Amino acid sequence: MIKPSIISRSYYSNSWNIQLREVAKDGYFKECIEIYRQMLRHGDSPDSFTFPFALKSCASLSLPISGSQIHSHVIKTGCEPDPFVQTSLISMYSKFSLIDNARMVFDENVHSRRLTVCYNALLAGYTHNSQPLKAMLLFQKMFSSDVPFNNITMLGVIPACALPENIGFGMSLHGCNVKYGTDCDSFVVNSLLTMYVKCGSTELARKLFDEIPQKGLISWNAMISGYAQNGLATQVLDLYSEMKFFGVEPDPVTFVGVLSSCTHLGAQRIGLEIEQRIARSNFGANTYLTNALINMYARCGNLARARKLFDVMGEKNIVSWTAMIAGYGMHGHGDIAIELFNEMKLTGIRPDGTAYVCVLSACSHAGLTDKGLGYFKEMERDYGTRPGHEHYACLVDLLGRAGRFQEVKELIDSMPMKPDGAVWGTLLGACKIHGDVKLAELAFERVIELEPTNVGYYVLLSNIYTNAENMEGVARVRVMIRERKLRKEPGCSYVELKGKVHLFVAGDRNHPRTNEIYEMLNRLEELIEESYGTEAKNEKLRRSEETTSTSAGVHSEKLAVAFGLLNTTADTEIVIIKNLRICGDCHLFMKVVSEVVNRGILVRDASRFHHFKDGTCSCNDYW
């Protein structure tokens, strides 16, 4: 039998092929295409050695038309059966997202259906083109047809399982790797680690991580980013210290993960440390890193610092702009957010779905209702971005805050998809602002159908009843919570001081400075009483005492603010972070404290800031 690779091999092609190899080795793909064109002009016929270079160059340079032209040359010269050519074609079409063409090449050649490399290329193609199911099916076919697989097969198919619903398949691949020894490859291990992380199973990822005998930088990064993506910010910081302890040098990827956790924790001080470390390590020009820094400062409330980084950075991409817009939006500077958003469009950057979420929420916080409505219309009309659930939730928030409930109802009815929990939950939040008990009951009913175990909504409704002095309603919600065996997560709050995060839970007495903290709390009570008198104090604090049930009656945020007051000077603002999606009524207490101590106090929860100063509150009660 003639080996396919020597079909149509010609003497004249040889010198061209040698040139191609030299040039491709160094990644000069433009030059490769040029040599290929010259070859054709000379009347020399490309052969099975020529095509892989030419096809790979087209793939790298994103030249789909040239790619399909070369495919026709492949057919003309009869090089189709060559396994190298087939693999190159499959890989090229996959990179152009023309996955059906890739599949056709695979199916039309008897050879490919027995070849590991062709399976590998197609598997990676399905995975990268968001068709995980097809990737998994293809692997099964490969397995059952006894086509041998290798570590590269695994790298193609493992990421297909990076969805919570596919974790079972992922675990069986893990088993497969152990059985066939492909798990010794560090690439495969890192890929498995990432797969577990993306499935949301940081425990399994950590177990695997701990079993790696010699962890490389990428394993550390995968684990750190994994914790960061799953919101386990304290674990990120712990692992980062561990990494430093083992003498592993961090790179930009590490820093991006750590910075994202600083953002979650509001740990600006630790973020600053990282920034200085970045400055020392010459990673300054990395766009990912600068974006992470901008995001961290913007969300932590240091808009000036964020803006400075933003203004001096070289190439701003959509993420840089969005981070800045979101920062202004969440701190009540809706006007600047909008200005920046318009400026971004002028520079030719097309806003995407996330950018619209940020600008809509900025409008909502600044009370720019009609501007927000305009942006909502523009997003699909001018940019072809279909509004998703999150955009509808923003719009409900926008209209709901403005008390335009009739329009909210019309909007919800007009939604092309079923409204999700966020939409009804946002409406519930708006009902709290306007004290609309009837609509709140409707929104509650809907949201509970969708998220029956989200205790935050029960608390919210209970607060609405409290405000309306409907004690029967409050009791009814309490019974529901008890009957459904729901428990309010133990709220915890933390405050960052001198680069250390201090965490408190309700009634906490574990902090080494517990006595001082409780003394400070007593002094605060006295101060409030002095300022408002007993009656008013009780009136002002009543709701927060009643609606948030804690065993000791001392909520975590009170401890955090007391600790903050003990450790900062009069001119610094105190930032407290709550781990709950819904802040409950800690605002009331903070507002009062902020007035009596004449200090800015910032309470942050999952995604937004609540700012109290001089009795003003630019916050939303719910998110």
Next chain:
DNA sequence: GTAGGGTTAG
């Protein structure tokens, strides 16, 4: 002589 791959931000 040529083909297939892991970690990063809003």
